[in-house]
Amino acid sequence: xxxxxxLEFDLDGLAAYCDxxxxxxxxxxxxxxxxxxxxxxxxxxxxxxxxxxxxxxxxVAQVVAPPLISETVSGDGTIKWLFDVGGGDAIETVFxxxxxxxxxxxxxxAGCAVGCRFCSTGHQGFSRNLGTGEIVGQLWFAEHRxxxxxxxxxxxxxxxxxxxMGMGEPLQNYSALLPALRVMLDDHAYGLxxxxxxxxxxxxxxxxxxxxxxxxxxxxxxxxxxxxALRDVLVPLNRKYPLQELLQACARYLDAAPRDFxxxxxxxxxxxxxxxxxxxxxxxxxxxxxxxASALPVKFNLIxxxxxxxxxxxxxxxxxxxxxxxxxxxxxxxxxxxxTRGDDIAAACGQLAGEVRDRTQVQRRxxxxxxxxxxxxxGRVL
Ligand code: SAH
Ligand code: SF4
Numbered sequence: 001x002x003x004x005x006x007l008e009f010d011l012d013g014l015a016a017y018c019d020x021x022x023x024x025x026x027x028x029x030x031x032x033x034x035x036x037x038x039x040x041x042x043x044x045x046x047x048x049x050x051x052x053x054x055x056x057x058x059x060v061a062q063v064v065a066p067p068l069i070s071e072t073v074s075g076d077g078t079i080k081w082l083f084d085v086g087g088g089d090a091i092e093t094v095f096x097x098x099x100x101x102x103x104x105x106x107x108x109x110a111g112c113a114v115g116c117r118f119c120s121t122g123h124q125g126f127s128r129n130l131g132t133g134e135i136v137g138q139l140w141f142a143e144h145r146x147x148x149x150x151x152x153x154x155x156x157x158x159x160x161x162x163x164x165m166g167m168g169e170p171l172q173n174y175s176a177l178l179p180a181l182r183v184m185l186d187d188h189a190y191g192l193x194x195x196x197x198x199x200x201x202x203x204x205x206x207x208x209x210x211x212x213x214x215x216x217x218x219x220x221x222x223x224x225x226x227x228x229a230l231r232d233v234l235v236p237l238n239r240k241y242p243l244q245e246l247l248q249a250c251a252r253y254l255d256a257a258p259r260d261f262x263x264x265x266x267x268x269x270x271x272x273x274x275x276x277x278x279x280x281x282x283x284x285x286x287x288x289x290x291x292x293a294s295a296l297p298v299k300f301n302l303i304x305x306x307x308x309x310x311x312x313x314x315x316x317x318x319x320x321x322x323x324x325x326x327x328x329x330x331x332x333x334x335x336x337x338x339x340t341r342g343d344d345i346a347a348a349c350g351q352l353a354g355e356v357r358d359r360t361q362v363q364r365r366x367x368x369x370x371x372x373x374x375x376x377x378x379g380r381v382l
Contacts, residue, residue: 001060003060003061003062004017004060004061004062005061005062005063005064005133006031006035006061006062006063007035007063007064007065007132007133007136007137007140008131008132008133008136008179009132009179010132010179010180010182010183010186011028011029011032011182011183011186011188011189012182013179014028014031014032015028015029017061018031021053021056021057021060023053027049027053029188030046030048030049031046031049031057032186032188032189033188033189034046034049035063035140035189036140036183036186036188036189036190037154037188037189038154039140039143039144039147039148040063041062041063041064043057043058043061044058063140064133064137065083065134065137065138065140065141066083066084066085066091066134066137066138067083067084068081068082068083068084068141069082069083069084069090070082074341074342074344075344076341076342076344077097078094078095078096078097078341078342079094079095080092080093080094080342081093081094081095081138081141081142083134083137083138083141085110085128085130085134087127087128089110089111089127089128090110091107091109091110091130091134091138091166091167091168092107092166092167093105093106093107093138093141093142093166094166094342095142095146095159096341096342101160101161102146102157102158102159102160102161103159103160103161103162103163104138104139104142104143104159104161104162104163105163105165105166106135106138106139106162106163106164106165106166107130107135107138107166107167107168108129108130108135108164108166108167108168108169108170108173108176108177109126109127109128109129109130109167109168109169109170109172109173110126110127110128110129110130110167110168111124111125111126111127111128111167111168112124112125112126112167112168112169112172113125113126113169113172114169114172114202114235114236114237115236116202116222116224116234116235116236117233117234117311117313118224118234118267118269118305118311118313120308120310120311121167121168123308123310123311129168129172129173129176130168130173130176131176132176132177132179132180132183134176135176135177135180136179136180136183136184138166139159139162139183139184139190142158142159143157143158143159143190146158146159157190157191159190159192160192160196161192161196161197161198162184162192162196162197162198163197163198163200163220164177164197164198164199164200165198165200165220169201169202169204169237170199170200170201171199171201171204171207171208171211172204172207174207174210174211177199178214178215181197181199181215181217182215184197185197185215185217193258194216194217194218194258195217195218195258195259196218197217197218198217198218198219198220198263199211199217199218199219199220200220200221200222200265201219201220201221201222202221202222202235202237203221203222203235203237203238203241203246203249204237204241205241205245205246205249208246208249208250208252208253209249209252209253211253212252212253212255212256212257213256216253216256216257216258217258218257218258218259218263219250219253219257219262219263220262220263220264220265220301221246221250221262221263221264221265222235222265222267223264223265223266223282224265224266224267224269224273225238225273225278226273226278226279226281226282226284226285227243227281227285228242228243230272230273231243234269234272234273243285243289244289244290247285247286247289247290247296248289248290250262250296250298251289251293251296254297260297261297261298261299261334262296262297262298262299263298263299263300263301264286264298264299264300264301265301265303266282266300266301266302266303267303267304267305268302268303268304268305268315268316268320268321268324269305269313269314269315269316270305270313270314270315270316270317270320271314272313274316274320274321274324275320275324276323276324276327278324279323279324279327279328280327282328283327283328283331283333286298286333287331298333299333299334299335299336300325300328300333300334300335300336301335301336301337301338302321302324302325302335302336302337302338303338304316304321304337304338304340306340321337322337325337
């Protein structure tokens with residue numbers, strides 16, 4: 001029988017596993033702390049566990065992150081790790097150091113089924129969901145590797161924020177995501193506050209409600225368009241969950257959210273979604289998202305498009321981004337423009353593609369003939 005990977009478990013899961021070995025819950029807590037707080041993978045070094053338990057674990061369990069393929073460090077200090085998740089697939093994890101925080105951008109799937117037009121992961125197609133151990137493994141690996149490198153002690157954390165903004169749509173892998181979030185938040189593990197863990201979604205409406213009920217963390221919604229006609233093209237999931245339904249789900253989420261706003265991400269695509277008219281349309285959308293509704297409390301995060309060869313799209317100029325941002329800011333909505341980090345190592349948003357196998361089939365499918373947006377929609381033909 002394959003050894004159980006203990007990174008698969010949140011604390012309750014580990015307690016259940018320990019119970020199956022005839023061990024009490026407090027043993028699971030000790031084990032959990034060794035693994036996540038100290039980064040220990042060798043049971044024989046877990047000195048306060050009974051020798052019999054250490055031996056037993058050594059025979060039936062292990063603590064392993066996905067095998068590392070490469071580490072690339074950008075000129076701005078951003079680090080990108082590529083992990084092998086088997087079957088010719090790789091996933092990427094990115095660490096972004098800043099003065100006041102260290103953010104880890106974590107992947108949830110190998111590839112992605114949503115297929116957004118401007119996203120390199122989407123162009124790659126969907127391979128498979130990651131397991132909880134593969135999601136947690138990215139954090140476990142990164143935190144402890146960086147701590148060792150920086151000479152940090154047990155109590156000092158390097159990663160202060162996690163964003164589920166790597167490869168994949170986290171809310172299409174909910175059953176693996178949920179225990180992973182619980183590990184991130186658990187005081188016996190990483191102890192991150194709910195405000196510092198962000199799930200970013202392209203808008204899987206029923207799962208936004210599930211997340212609110214099960215484990216509300218900060219929510220970012222990838223909007224990218226001020227109306228359904230354009231969003232249908234850019235984010236195909238919009239055909240299933242159109243804007244009104246999505247914004248209603250955001251409003252429901254706010255009842256339980258750790259922050260009193262939803263972050264709306266908007267990737268700035270030159271001549272597609274970046275005109276000041278579209279900024280005004282966006283304003284109207286959030287100020288009255290459905291008939292009779294009051295304004296939705298949101299912040300905008302404008303992301304300059306990070307180009308990749310197959311997209312056929314270009315980044316909006318700094319002037320167009322500034323003019324778009326000014327429309328939103330002038331109406332009192334907090335709007336930030338995301339700094340592009342790590343683009344010299346293809347670690348910026350939407351550039352993660354985990355290139356390991358020949359994906360020409362998928363790419364041929366994705367670079368099909370141009371789609372025409374309905375004539376009344378501002379924006380050019382994609
Ligand atoms: N699937 C989730 C999370 C991963 S994508 C989601 O879509 O929200 C994380 C963010 O990167 C999203 O806001 C996404 O729209 C953005 N993104 C994708 N491709 C991009 C690109 N080429 N340039 C800039 N941002 C991009
Ligand atoms: Fe998937 Fe997000 Fe990329 Fe869209 S932007 S294809 S949802 S990873």
